[in-house]
Amino acid sequence: MPPTLEDLERELADLRRKVTDLERSDLLGPDVASDAAAAGLLGTLLENVPDYVYFKDAERRFVCVSRSFERLFHRAAADIVGLRDEDVFPPEIATETAADDRLVIEHAETFVNKLEGGEVEGGRQHWVLSTKLPWRDAAGRVRGLFGISREITEIKLLQDALAHSERRYRGVVEAQSDFIVRWRPDGTRTFVNRAYCEYFGVSPDEALGTSVWHAVPRKDRDIVSKHIASLTSERPAISGEHRVTRRDGRSAWYQWSLLGFFDSAGRLVELQAVGRDVSERKEGEVRQALLASELDHRVKNALATVLSLADETLEHSRSLGEFQAAFRGRLGAMSQAHEVLARGRWTAAEISDVVRVVVGPAASGVQRRIDASGEPARLAARSVQAFALVLNELVTNARKHGALSVPDGHVELRWARASDGRLHLTWRETGGPQVSAPGSHGLGLALVRELVDRELGGSWEDSFEASGFRCTLALPLALGMQGTYEAAARPGAATPPGAAAKVPLGLRILLVEDDVLQARLLLRVLSRQGCDVVGPAPSVADALQLVATGGFDVAILDVDLRGETSARVAEALARRGIPFVVMSGYGGSGAREPAYEGHPRLAKPVDPVALLAALGKFVRR
Secondary structure: OOOOHHHHHHHHHHHHHHHHHHHHHOOOOHHHHHHHHHHHHHHHHHHHOOOEEEEEEOOOOEEEEOHHHHHHHOOOHHHHOOOOHHHHOOHHHHHHHHHHHHHHHHHOOOEEEEEEEEEOHHHOEEEEEEEEEEEEOOOOOEEEEEEEEEEOHHHHHHHHHHHHHHHHHHHHHHHOOOEEEEEOOOOEEEEEOHHHHHHHOOOHHHHOOOEHHHHOOHHHHHHHHHHHHOOOOOOOEEEEEEEEEOOOOOEEEEEEEEEEEEOOOOOEEEEEEEEEEOHHHHHHHHHHHHHHHHHHHHHHHHHHHHHHHHHHHHHOOOOHHHHHHHHHHHHHHHHHHHHHHHHOOOOEEEHHHHHHHHHHHHHOOOHHHEEEEEOOOEEEHHHHHHHHHHHHHHHHHHHHOOHHHOOOOEEEEEEEEOOOOEEEEEEEEEOOOOOOOOOOOOHHHHHHHHHHHHHOOOEEEEEEEOOEEEEEEEEEOOHHHOOOOOOOOOOOOOEOOOOOOOOOOOOEEEEEOOOHHHHHHHHHHHHHOOOEEEEEEOOHHHHHHHHHHOOOOEEEEEOEEOOEEOHHHHHHHHHOOOOEEEEEOOHHHHHOOHHHOOOOEEEOOOOHHHHHHHHHOOOOO
């Protein structure tokens, strides 16, 4: 039979009485003293321990509880003894504790620090860590159980609040499109959000515990290190930008706000960066700078072209009126081509658009007698103005000498892709006066030939038939409309390598320039000064070939040759000890490569006086 509460109380009372009697008689023996001490300790424990201590019999009834147990339920021990858990706790708690009690009593199992609890009376939360052990008699039989429960309600509520706060924090952090990463001063990542992982192509497991520096290219690590070194407990935040390397090897720009966390001694213990990709903005800034530079280049080149065109037209005009008409027509063609390019954002232009805007105004009143049509084809930006000038010269020639000079004349312009991959354009005049091949070409056809050959990278064939003038142009359709060019002599142009020299100043000059009109202007300026010119070379390959041939004293180099710099030509000249003058439409920024250092530089449009002054330094006295 398990002991009853009365049995335990009688035993405790008997022990206390014996201890008291023996204390009074000073006859305390060792065995009795041990029993008294045990009883005293047990009583002290039950009275003072803050944990909930209790004994239950084999029927799971409380037989003894500590004072703290009484305070928990606001009941005296006498009102608790004899009750079971289901008489004290809510059903959901009692069901679980009763199952554990049976395992202890029936199977002698042990529970240590098991979390128990939930809602109790009044909706209060009550949580304990419960330890339950079998209670055995002297023979080793299980007579019930002994339990100790430690109050952790406040801790549990704080943990729940912390977990809730963490879930809210992580929800906010994970929903961010910005990249968030935390790391220790040694670079070890301690936290990353989903946006960071997606951006850098890593999983949280791959990121955590590894170095944050893996994502920073070596050339930018000094920037970040200096920012980190500048952090203090008084000024723990800073912002900046640097490049990052993504998992696929792509480089990107990253803008971040950096925050340092310091301990009470002012030591940096952790860092956090919140960042975003700003590659598009950085690329836009680069594009803007390039566009500004390109605009500067185009404006200066356009001015140089206008000056060249004016000088060229004036030289071949017999009167001011003739000059005015010819120059105005050529300048108008350039202006119309510019408008077409502007609408296409200076990337390319449809040939039909160029034909429409150039042929219409140039033909002025006879456009109904110009039948122009062809399949869709695009010209690269660099070729549009040259093509517009070609059309203008053809229309002007037809008005002055050909089919458009008489009322019944007619012009047919057709273009189509040919089997050789090029675009073939045919200009055919009919109904005009009888024509024959001229003894020498005037400016118009001479200019057209050079524009087609050098600027457009194409070929030109013409015939003067009894029925009228006819010509065919074959133009490449590759992006950029760039062909290969041969540096050869042109009628009225430069002297080819090896030709007899007639240089009163003692200078033979290599001219490297891809713009036909500007090259012709420079040729006239230099020829008037008695210089012998080799070239002009319109490409790097042509220029290098002429440098290898030699036979000149000084060179004039345009920096930009159809998108490629002439730096290799400058290096080749330097190896041979040949001085040179640099020309650039990009102003001071266009000739920054080391190959140009130490050589005279001229901005386009080139002032002839400044050019001759620069060349004068190389004249042999």
